[in-house]
Amino acid sequence: MVMRDEREIPIVRRQLSRLGMTISEHDPAEPPRDQSSDVILLDADSIPIKSDHAILWKGSIPIIALIGTETPSRLKWLLDLQPASFLVKPLRSAGLYTALVVAFDSAQQRLEQAAHIEKLEDRIRSRRVVFAAVLQIMRGHDLSEKDAFALIRQTSMRHRTTIEVLSAEIVAAGGMPNRTTRTA
Incomplete structure (x- = not known):
């Protein structure tokens, strides 16, 4: 909990205790010391917008923001x-459980999206290698682009590897690698 309001703290403490959660309390004016929490309840009204250390609370830990002041600058800061x-x-006393469920689900979705984006970016980066391999096969076997790519695709499926991995091997070997065994 990153809170200062003495009226709100007992409510949150009681609800989290009922849910069997261990509570760690932090002063909003101090930078975070411990990043091992599963969730952060952050009183957005108690942290100055211009605070440099407020951004330190942002990270992979899901944040549940407690909002009281609905000014545009405060909401913009909170969205950041x-x-x-x-x-x-x-x-x-109601609503905290729902906020926790939504926060954990949202955090899980963000992690999955980040992993998916990273995978797609890796594939985009590897497109250069695939293109270079297709060019080598086209030159080495006097094939069209379509036929060269089809040969790479068929070979990668036969050897149970990705097109990107096979393409890297083609580029490194200067032609189609000599594979006699299948890999899993």
């Missing part, structure tokens, strides 16, 4: 932190 969920102040 990319909270996974939020609660509107004044807090009540």
